[in-house]
Amino acid sequence: MKMVYTKQHKILLQTIMHEGLLNENKAKDLVIKLFNDDKVSLVINHINEQLQPLNMLIKRAQCEITGEFYWVFVSTVLDEVTRFQEEFSKAQLALLRNIFSEIITSSNGCAPSIFCLNLCSLSDVKMSITEAEEFLNDIVNRKWLAYKNGNYYIGVRSITELMPYFRATYENNLSTCCLCKQVIFHGERCNNCQNLLHLHCLKRYAMIYNPVTCPTCDSVFPNIDLSDTNDDLETVKCENMRTS
Numbered sequence: 001m002k003m004v005y006t007k008q009h010k011i012l013l014q015t016i017m018h019e020g021l022l023n024e025n026k027a028k029d030l031v032i033k034l035f036n037d038d039k040v041s042l043v044i045n046h047i048n049e050q051l052q053p054l055n056m057l058i059k060r061a062q063c064e065i066t067g068e069f070y071w072v073f074v075s076t077v078l079d080e081v082t083r084f085q086e087e088f089s090k091a092q093l094a095l096l097r098n099i100f101s102e103i104i105t106s107s108n109g110c111a112p113s114i115f116c117l118n119l120c121s122l123s124d125v126k127m128s129i130t131e132a133e134e135f136l137n138d139i140v141n142r143k144w145l146a147y148k149n150g151n152y153y154i155g156v157r158s159i160t161e162l163m164p165y166f167r168a169t170y171e172n173n174l175s176t177c178c179l180c181k182q183v184i185f186h187g188e189r190c191n192n193c194q195n196l197l198h199l200h201c202l203k204r205y206a207m208i209y210n211p212v213t214c215p216t217c218d219s220v221f222p223n224i225d226l227s228d229t230n231d232d233l234e235t236v237k238c239e240n241m242r243t244s
Contacts, residue, residue: 003046008034013047016058016073021143021157024060024069044071063156064109064186065146067200072160092135094124099145103154104170109186110151154185177201178216192219 016022031040044058055077062069098119102111120132140147143157177184179201187196195216206212212221
């Protein structure tokens with residue numbers, strides 16, 4: 001029996017559109033409230049059926065830093081970079097592009113906050129420290145960037161919406177997680193073969209293999225702190241994990 005598209009579906013869609021993305025736990029709470037059911041994926045899939053002719057999509061994505069999942073509203077045809085450019089001033093966009101460049105070309109997938117703030121003095125930015133701080137706080141709150149322990153990382157919203165831009169601009173700097181086979185900006189690097197793994201992928205992997213060895217070269221990983229990553233182990237599987 002085909003699900004009927006209702007007012008409740010529209011409320012969920014409008015909420016995600018307004019915020020740009022919605023934390024999966026919040027989405028689940030809202031779905032329970034609206035539909036008296038917790039099957040978020042089924043509800044989202046039905047909304048996506050309605051969005052398909054409009055070249056829009058609600059996509060599930062995972063934060064590299066926290067492991068949290070989000071439902072992100074994206075376009076499947078329109079140039080997301082163009083829309084992104086319209087959302088910020090020229091100075092803000094210049095600052096963010098410089099931060100993206102620093103993060104992606106770094107060896108550890110992050111950029112120190114002090115360095116990022118100092119970028120506001122560049123000729124194409126010309127923002128005050130206060131303006132830069134306010135802007136960076138805003139884009140962290142909106143998940144364009146992630147912040148942890150004094151460093152900025154690529155945010156889950158940027159990963160979901162701006163991947164065509166990242167691929168076109170930083171093709172030679174992008175790596176792939178050797179577990180999930182998706183583009184990776186920040187993760188754990190094997191000391192032997194230098195391959196990268198998402199922290200959340202590695203956490204799931206560590207639930208199966210002990211000791212934890214590199215899935216590419218079998219080298220044993222050193223002690224790894226994965227306590228800050230949050231994964232829904234029952235609903236998320238790393239399909240490309242090796243089998244014993």
